[in-house]
Amino acid sequence: MSEPRGQKSLTPSSPLSPSKGLKVKALRLIGIFLLIALLYLALRDAPLIEIWAVIQRVQLWQIILILSMDFLIYMCTSARWWFIVNADNKHVKYFPLIPVRISVFGVSYFTLGPQVGGEPLQVLYLQHAHGLTYTRAASTVVMDKLIEFLANFVLLAFGLTAIVHAGILSNTGSPPLASMLGLAVLVAGP
Numbered sequence: 688m689s690e691p692r693g694q695k696s697l698t699p700s701s702p703l704s705p706s707k708g709l710k711v712k713a714l715r716l717i718g719i720f721l722l723i724a725l726l727y728l729a730l731r732d733a734p735l736i737e738i739w740a741v742i743q744r745v746q747l748w749q750i751i752l753i754l755s756m757d758f759l760i761y762m763c764t765s766a767r768w769w770f771i772v773n774a775d776n777k778h779v780k781y782f783p784l785i786p787v788r789i790s791v792f793g794v795s796y797f798t799l800g801p802q803v804g805g806e807p808l809q810v811l812y813l814q815h816a817h818g819l820t821y822t823r824a825a826s827t828v829v830m831d832k833l834i835e836f837l838a839n840f841v842l843l844a845f846g847l848t849a850i851v852h853a854g855i856l857s858n859t860g861s862p863p864l865a866s867m868l869g870l871a872v873l874v875a876g877p
Contacts, residue, residue: 725797728797729796729797761785761788761789761792762785764788764835765781765784765785765787765788766781767831767834767835768784768788768809768827768828768831769781769784771827771830771831771834772784772813772827775819775823775827776817776819776823778817779813779817783816784812787808787809787812788809790805790808791804791805791806791808791809792805793805794808803832806828806832809824809827809828809831810824810825810828811824813827
């Protein structure tokens with residue numbers, strides 16, 4: 688028996704069955720509620736009047752410079768992740784990854800750690816948009832984070848080396864070479 692023209696079947700095997708549609712709507716509603724709650728928690732103690740006064744003093748060229756630097760950072764971090772993903776799956780395009788990375792940064796602002804928090808979004812994106820398995824998607828995110836942490840440790844090591852050579856930590860009178868032992872231990876971690 689055929690269905691009338693223009694009507695969809697609402698059988699349980701249909702991708703838009705009523706129960707699945709209700710679940711999607713419920714998840715969206717919960718997501719919107721969580722977003723509003725997180726925004727409230729983030730902004731409840733912020734001095735909004737003082738922030739607005741500072742923003743009004745910013746000139747147009749400064750805004751353009753800041754936004755350009757932000758865009759460059761997003762492009763570079765997205766490129767790093769894309770190189771890792773592209774090594775395994777050549778069908779993943781670069782430019783769709785940029786909004787995902789921006790979303791990851793946005794979620795990370797609300798989490799407890801400043802470096803992590805939004806990575807599950809990356810995994811979910813690769814799973815749903817490109818059909819990668821959980822293991823492959825998660826491994827690309829972990830590899831990306833390891834490279835980021837390694838870069839942070841290298842910069843930390845350079846900074847500590849500069850501090851030691853400047854004599855800031857030499858209260859004991861020990862030579863800089865002896866002070867480098869702590870630095871060597873720190874850099875050996877990664």
